Amino acid sequence: MTKKQLYITVGIIAVVALGFLLASYLISRRAAESGVETTNPFANFFPFGKSEKIKTTDLGNTDNETAGEGTENINTEGGGGGFLVLRTVSQKPVAGLFSYIRSGKTYVEYIEKETGNVYEMKMEDMRPSRLSNSLITRVSEAYFGNDGGMVVLRYLKPKSDAITTFILDLSKITRGTLPEDNATTTASDNSPLPNGKFLASGIRDVKVSEDTKGLFYLTRTGDFTDRLSVGSVFDFQKNTSSDVFLSPFSEWLPVYFDGHTAILQTKASRNVPGFLYSFNIKTGDLQKIIGDISGLTALPSHDNQKIVYSESTRNGVTLHIYDRKDSSTKDFFLQTLPEKCVWKKDNASLYCAVPSSFPSGEYPDSWYQGISSFSDNIWEINAITGKTTSVFVPGSLTMKLLDMTNLTLSPSEDFLFFINKRDSSLWAFDLAGGWEE
Amino acid sequence: MKKICFSFVFVVFLLLLYPSAFIFGQSGIESLLGKSLQSSNSTISLSLSPTNPGPNADVTAKVSSFQANVDTTNIIWYINGQKKLSGVGKKNFTFRTGDVGDTITLSVVLETEAYGTIKKELVILPNSLEVLWEADTYVPPFYKGKALPSSQSSVRVIAMPRFVDQNALIDANSVVYVWKKGYFKDPDGSGFGRNAFVYKTGYTFNDDEITVSASTQNGSISITKKIPIHVYEPKILFFENKPLESIRYENALVNVFTYAESELTLHAAPFFFSLSDLNNNTASFVWKIDGKTLETDPENKAEFTLRKPEKGSGKYQLKLDVTNFGYDLQTASKNITLVYDNQNQ
Numbered sequence: 049m050t051k052k053q054l055y056i057t058v059g060i061i062a063v064v065a066l067g068f069l070l071a072s073y074l075i076s077r078r079a080a081e082s083g084v085e086t087t088n089p090f091a092n093f094f095p096f097g098k099s100e101k102i103k104t105t106d107l108g109n110t111d112n113e114t115a116g117e118g119t120e121n122i123n124t125e126g127g128g129g130g131f132l133v134l135r136t137v138s139q140k141p142v143a144g145l146f147s148y149i150r151s152g153k154t155y156v157e158y159i160e161k162e163t164g165n166v167y168e169m170k171m172e173d174m175r176p177s178r179l180s181n182s183l184i185t186r187v188s189e190a191y192f193g194n195d196g197g198m199v200v201l202r203y204l205k206p207k208s209d210a211i212t213t214f215i216l217d218l219s220k221i222t223r224g225t226l227p228e229d230n231a232t233t234t235a236s237d238n239s240p241l242p243n244g245k246f247l248a249s250g251i252r253d254v255k256v257s258e259d260t261k262g263l264f265y266l267t268r269t270g271d272f273t274d275r276l277s278v279g280s281v282f283d284f285q286k287n288t289s290s291d292v293f294l295s296p297f298s299e300w301l302p303v304y305f306d307g308h309t310a311i312l313q314t315k316a317s318r319n320v321p322g323f324l325y326s327f328n329i330k331t332g333d334l335q336k337i338i339g340d341i342s343g344l345t346a347l348p349s350h351d352n353q354k355i356v357y358s359e360s361t362r363n364g365v366t367l368h369i370y371d372r373k374d375s376s377t378k379d380f381f382l383q384t385l386p387e388k389c390v391w392k393k394d395n396a397s398l399y400c401a402v403p404s405s406f407p408s409g410e411y412p413d414s415w416y417q418g419i420s421s422f423s424d425n426i427w428e429i430n431a432i433t434g435k436t437t438s439v440f441v442p443g444s445l446t447m448k449l450l451d452m453t454n455l456t457l458s459p460s461e462d463f464l465f466f467i468n469k470r471d472s473s474l475w476a477f478d479l480a481g482g483w484e485e
Numbered sequence: 486m487k488k489i490c491f492s493f494v495f496v497v498f499l500l501l502l503y504p505s506a507f508i509f510g511q512s513g514i515e516s517l518l519g520k521s522l523q524s525s526n527s528t529i530s531l532s533l534s535p536t537n538p539g540p541n542a543d544v545t546a547k548v549s550s551f552q553a554n555v556d557t558t559n560i561i562w563y564i565n566g567q568k569k570l571s572g573v574g575k576k577n578f579t580f581r582t583g584d585v586g587d588t589i590t591l592s593v594v595l596e597t598e599a600y601g602t603i604k605k606e607l608v609i610l611p612n613s614l615e616v617l618w619e620a621d622t623y624v625p626p627f628y629k630g631k632a633l634p635s636s637q638s639s640v641r642v643i644a645m646p647r648f649v650d651q652n653a654l655i656d657a658n659s660v661v662y663v664w665k666k667g668y669f670k671d672p673d674g675s676g677f678g679r680n681a682f683v684y685k686t687g688y689t690f691n692d693d694e695i696t697v698s699a700s701t702q703n704g705s706i707s708i709t710k711k712i713p714i715h716v717y718e719p720k721i722l723f724f725e726n727k728p729l730e731s732i733r734y735e736n737a738l739v740n741v742f743t744y745a746e747s748e749l750t751l752h753a754a755p756f757f758f759s760l761s762d763l764n765n766n767t768a769s770f771v772w773k774i775d776g777k778t779l780e781t782d783p784e785n786k787a788e789f790t791l792r793k794p795e796k797g798s799g800k801y802q803l804k805l806d807v808t809n810f811g812y813d814l815q816t817a818s819k820n821i822t823l824v825y826d827n828q829n830q
Contacts, residue, residue: 141730162729186731188627202627204731207785209626209763272621272639272761273683296681297643299619299631314617317631319715323615333654335585335647336539336615375541375581387629416630417722417756418737469735 133478134445141472144190147458154458159190194284213247255302264305304348318343318360318410347386349395364406390455401452423449539613540585553597563592582611614708618642623760633717635757636814646699665696719757721819726750743824750790768809798826
């Protein structure tokens with residue numbers, strides 16, 4: 049090698065090394081500025097490229113950026129019984145779910161749409177166990193009440209739009225008898241059929257109370273000119289209903305119920321101002337909380353002090369959190385609907401499924417009508433500090449596109465369950481850790 | 486010479502930086518010491534946005550004066566006697582009202598040079614009137630969105646007043662309502678306790694403008710609200726009615742749908758048509774496949790079942806026309822391409 053060649057080689061190496069250094073620096077700086085978690089491929093080579101897995105974004109970051117490429121799963125280590133962090137609980141369509149803890153272990157119970165059967169799954173071993181024989185088929189919606197002791201099944205009469213609401217008593221079924229073999233088990237054919245009762249016909253919408261002991265539901269009376277909306281409460285323990293609410297306006301959607309207060313939202317459409325009211329069952333007082341917000345949809349926290357809500361815009365929706373204590377509002381750059389969120393027990397933060405993009409359409413209408421479907425990533429939002437954290441990007445674990453609804457946290461908040469609106473399959477995300485493929 | 490030049494430049498610099506110190510400094514002191522407090526309400530005006538703020542509402546107050554220049558005057562804002570904002574040119578002030586019946590006394594003080602201190606006071610008693618509406622049009626069961634009005638459909642507008650008089654909430658049925666559609670008052674729909682107003686919509690894409698004035702019997706409280714109600718086009722959406730699972734309202738079938746099962750049942754949802762019942766109505770549902778009209782079950786006219794040929798692959802062009810008799814402009818059509826392929830299964 050001549051001297052000249054040596055100089056050239058050393059020069060090339062120096063340029064390449066400098067390039068790496070510069071690229072690493074720029075990537076780490078960009079990640080820090082944008083607040084979006086990114087993986088720096090040079091992070092392990094150079095000291096300043098090392099970054100935490102979870103990056104947070106301060107409130108006020110107006111970048112219209114959702115969990116994008118390069119985001120990684122939170123906590124990919126830890127217990128999880130050797131299962132993936134993202135798991136399919138049921139590929140068959142599911143109408144509703146309920147999670148509980150028995151002997152320190154997390155379980156999920158769900159209703160299969162096709163058969164109306166109740167299934168139970170211990171998240172530790174992921175084996176489904178059928179708890180009940182079929183009574184009702186073609187179930188559209190299911191809501192568990194009374195700590196899982198009862199389930200409200202909603203389905204259509206054949207060739208009709210009339211909704212039937214049936215309350216199935218699950219208190220006598222045997223739980224926790226997991227099979228010895230690996231196969232999906234069935235309830236004993238000799239086991240008694242669960243009891244149940246029909247609620248009023250034509251119930252339009254329902255909401256189970258926070259303590260699961262009651263059900264607030266809405267019916268209509270009279271023809272259109274003299275129509276009245278009637279709100280009633282069903283007590284799961286006393287097995288009785290009583291009327292508590294009467295309104296000349298009937299397009300209410302109950303979004304919260306704690307036994308004393310029902311939060312009622314006017315049904316949403318993009319160009320129509322929406323309102324959110326608080327109805328006090330004891331006093332009969334109906335008071336506006338927020339309103340005059342286009343396409344308003346809302347989800348109150350468990351303590352009814354904070355409300356995550358969305359407002360329709362030309363390009364989709366904007367997300368906000370309203371604090372009832374000081375009437376303040378925080379705006380977030382994440383774009384999603386409150387129907388795709390679930391509050392944590394601390395009432396300070398929530399998980400939201402955030403669409404990676406909004407297909408052209410009018411929201412929330414296009415999503416409600418099934419014209420548009422999303423592909424979501426999970427974010428955690430802190431309602432106090434305004435920080436947002438990318439938790440989970442399903443695209444890194446499954447080819448399936450997940451349009452998440454019915455987000456439900458297990459009691460110990462180690463699992464986040466959701467139903468994929470695209471096919472009604474039931475999924476679980478292990479928040480406490482699991483093994484990646 | 487250099488020193489003179491430097492002094493001149495320095496003075497000019499100071500003038501640019503603090504002009505008021507040289508020109509207005511004396512009069513400012515005078516205004517503070519020499520003028521007495523006036524309470525002249527006529528020289529300034531105080532406006533609110535919104536004009537009739539409801540309970541727990543953000544309100545912006547704006548002060549203006551034809552005598553004083555509010556942009557150069559020190560302005561002080563008070564809520565119930567407590568100082569909340571002050572400063573030169575602070576002509577706008579935003580505050581929040583309390584609950585219904587919680588009185589707020591808003592005061593603004595202008596410290597002018599020429600006219601001394603001018604004060605204006607406004608007592609705000611938050612009462613509210615919200616106006617909600619609903620259309621008598623079709624949306625499928627379990628639909629979480631709003632039913633929208635289409636041409637010639639019935640709409641019901643409901644006034645929801647929250648009036649407090651002498652610390653008592655007034656019953657909405659004890660309020661006097663005056664309803665107008667456009668410029669025209671509806672004497673039949675208006676009156677004591679008439680808090681709901683029903684009307685037929687106009688033409689598609691237009692806005693119907695509804696005005697309601699709600700007043701207490703003695704006229705002590707009166708609020709007027711005007712709302713536009715847009716008229717939408719009705720539309721058809723197709724959904725798959727699965728034999729075991731029921732109608733999959735979660736996902737509409739759009740443009741092209743490939744079906745794998747031996748038969749496919751399509752369910753049509755005629756969004757925003759004036760139909761209270763999907764099957765018992767006067768609307769016609771005409772299903773066509775590749776241009777040929779199909780025979781359908783008159784008791785289940787919103788559905789059509791298509792069997793898949795046993796062999797080969799191909800596609801069908803399916804079309805549905807819905808016409809709602811008695812409602813000239815309530816028509817809609819929907820096309821979909823249905824694809825089957827036995828070879829790749």
